[in-house]
Amino acid sequence: AQTVTQSQPEMSVQEAETVTLSCTYDTSESNYYLFWYKQPPSRQMILVIRQEAYKQQNATENRFSVNFQKAAKSFSLKISDSQLGDTAMYFCAFMKLAGYGNKLVFGAGTILRVKS
């Protein structure tokens, strides 16, 4: 079974600075996706960024980028120019691609607080 580990329960960052959230995963699969989801206080789950395992190039979405290290099974999220609206719980998630079933396995989450 796949597992996802987020070793930082809480982090804080000053507005406009850069922060990196860590995520490691354990799998024997070679074909999979990785995701970062954001859950603000409204509790709505919002997709931040997606990475296909077969792609070597790291995904980027505006201020959000990932550092995907497939051999190390590491998938960190970098948030540049942090904004107050980035305050949320961030979840790393793994999805195996194999016929039926695009199930998401989530990490425990990291609470990020952006301070003014």
Next chain:
Amino acid sequence: DAGVIQSPRHEVTEMGQEVTLRCKPISGHDYLFWYRQTMMRGLELLIYFNNNVPIDDSGMPEDRFSAKMPNASFSTLKIQPSEPRDSAVYFCASSLQGYFYEQYFGPGTRLTVT
């Protein structure tokens, strides 16, 4: 599109009562997922459907939980009888096979069982 719709947003019930949570997926999506979020266990998948057929219910905690998807635009998650340990936020999500496998989540239902 209105996104995934869940009702009710909040539900408070007494132990032993039946609870029904409802979900309307995004039109055209062929996968539907039910998740539960608690402080102790985090986000966990309960069951998912493909084209209205249950594919994997291994996450359903016990026989008190049941889920149905009678058509492509509606699903229910029922708990009977409810217990205080069922208190959690229940999310429904939907996705379209092959479309980057992105799952779109509803706003969740916060269930409190007293």
